[in-house]
Amino acid sequence: MTDVLTPDPEAPRAVAAAGPQAAAEPLGAGGWKRWLLIGIPYLWLLALFLAPFAIVLKISLSQTTIAQPPYEPVLDLAAGWQGLVDFVSGLHLENYSILFEDEIYVASYLSSLKIAAISTLLALLIAYPMAYGMARAPRSIRPTLLMAVILPFWTSLLIRVYAWIGILNPDGLLNAFLMWTGAISEPLYIMNTETAVYIGIVYSYLPFMVLPLYSSLEKLDETLLEAAADLGSPPWRAFWQITVPLSLPGVVAGCFLVFIPAVGEFVIPDLLGGSETLMIGKTLYNEFFLNRDWPVSSAIAVLLLLVLVVPIAIYNNVQAKELGGKA
Template sequence: MTDVLTPDPEAPRAIAQAPDASPADVGGGRWKRAALIAVPYVWLLVLFLAPFFIVLKISLSDTVIAQPPYQPVLDLANGWRGVVDWWNGLDFENYQILFEDELYVASYLSSLKIATISTLLTLAIAYPMAYAMARAPKSIRPTLLMAVILPFWTSLLIRVYAWIGILNPEGLLNQFLLWTGIIHEPLYIMNTETAVYIGIVYSYLPFMVLPLYSSLEKLDETLLEAAADLGSPPWRSFWQITVPLSLPGVVAGCFLVFIPACGEFVIPDLLGGSETLMIGKTLYNEFFLNRDWPVSSAIAVLLLLVLVVPIAIYNNIQAKELGGKA
């Protein structure tokens, strides 16, 4: 005869007699959770908001030949009067200069153009790479990922200098093309925007490949099989299933490439020459050569607003859409 398990009649009494958690334990758990949540906010405050407000303060100052090279300077030794004098000395003159001087307007527009074209070129190259990696056998995917990450083991400056040796009129590229007979005279790629595009696409290609690979690798292949069973050709399945499901990776990769490309300094300075206008070079010249800290700070603040505000708006829209779907 099979034994039947019956509930223990003493169990409810034991549970009822078990001591509850003390208020001190509950309060301690809340403090631990609050401390854990506060860590990223403290990190942002110390390493982002505090430096940003310092730069914002300098951007509202005036240039002087002194140390530091701007005024007014907040002097707490004078008490409240020093704070009032500092506040009254702030103005928006530097931001007015940015909109009135054609150099700064041209630098912003050129940076946005170069960053946009570079991002599109990077996406066009990275998507096939990420798709091939996601469809490769699982045994070789780690090796392919390692090959994508491998350039990060070398300094960016060294990699850019390597491109100088490749793109020079006497460089490896021209020597190879002349040897094969494709061209009969050297190509002048250095000190042009073409060289800047090449440098940016090469340097930021992994930032586009990795998020794309992450999205494509998670793609449910049964969806493609179902589409094929229903008579959908491969190209239509790609455009109607694969591309829409990989859009989060596309957006993330575009942001990761576009944002640093807008403020890039090393690549346009070494490969683009003196005639290539980008806001990173202009900021460097104002800060280190002209020692105009207020104007260079205004350039940095405006560039940050141009890049961060659209991203914040996009994230807000995405959060609302996800909340509506939920």
């Protein structure tokens, strides 16, 4: 055993004699694998995000025309340098100015942000007790509870939203049950209102809030709560001062996962909200498919992406600085 643990005094001399080239060989041998591992995700993002975004951005700077495609200018590579000059000179920002001048677009953005924010808050209020109960449940039944949360994903979102139409209609299951119990004397009109949109969004995206919260709460060190109880802290104070702060990463992740897709939601407001519910997803659809105004619809999409990405980038930058300061 002593021979194994005793360092060889000749080892450093051997490494020094071999020189830095020998020490760098293992790193160089696996370098291409490391670059390949890093490069594949970036190529995926380049092909499926950055390239389509560049196309949409270019269309948003174009002008609507009755042609195929329904915008101009179109880049003519055969014209060479002059074709490139004509293409760049034809781009303009008029479509973005239209978005701020027309009240319907501003109202669509504000309404989408409001509906997404309220839906995210409701989802958080419902998901936190669920995740907390799952994290405190016996370990033997936690996989079953997780399966129950994930189970709705096995059915198409469109089918689940259509099911809510049968539930929320004036002659649907909800009104039939409430009238049977005597809670109401006449049907409630929930369909084609913002209330129905809130119900649909919260139901559809609730698992995205529960799972990050459960992941944070399940890792919570219970000895911290025991120490707080030993020091005389009541359960409610220990919850607010220990459990809630330690679960904030799950809260932030869940809010992002619900808020971001809810802002651009189209299916739920279209099926449950009716014609009076104004959201940017419906406005984008109408401009693209009904009005055939590709430049304006592309400008709507670009501005929506900026509205969502910029705050997230700022938050990530602040978080990185805080982590760097703590280190």
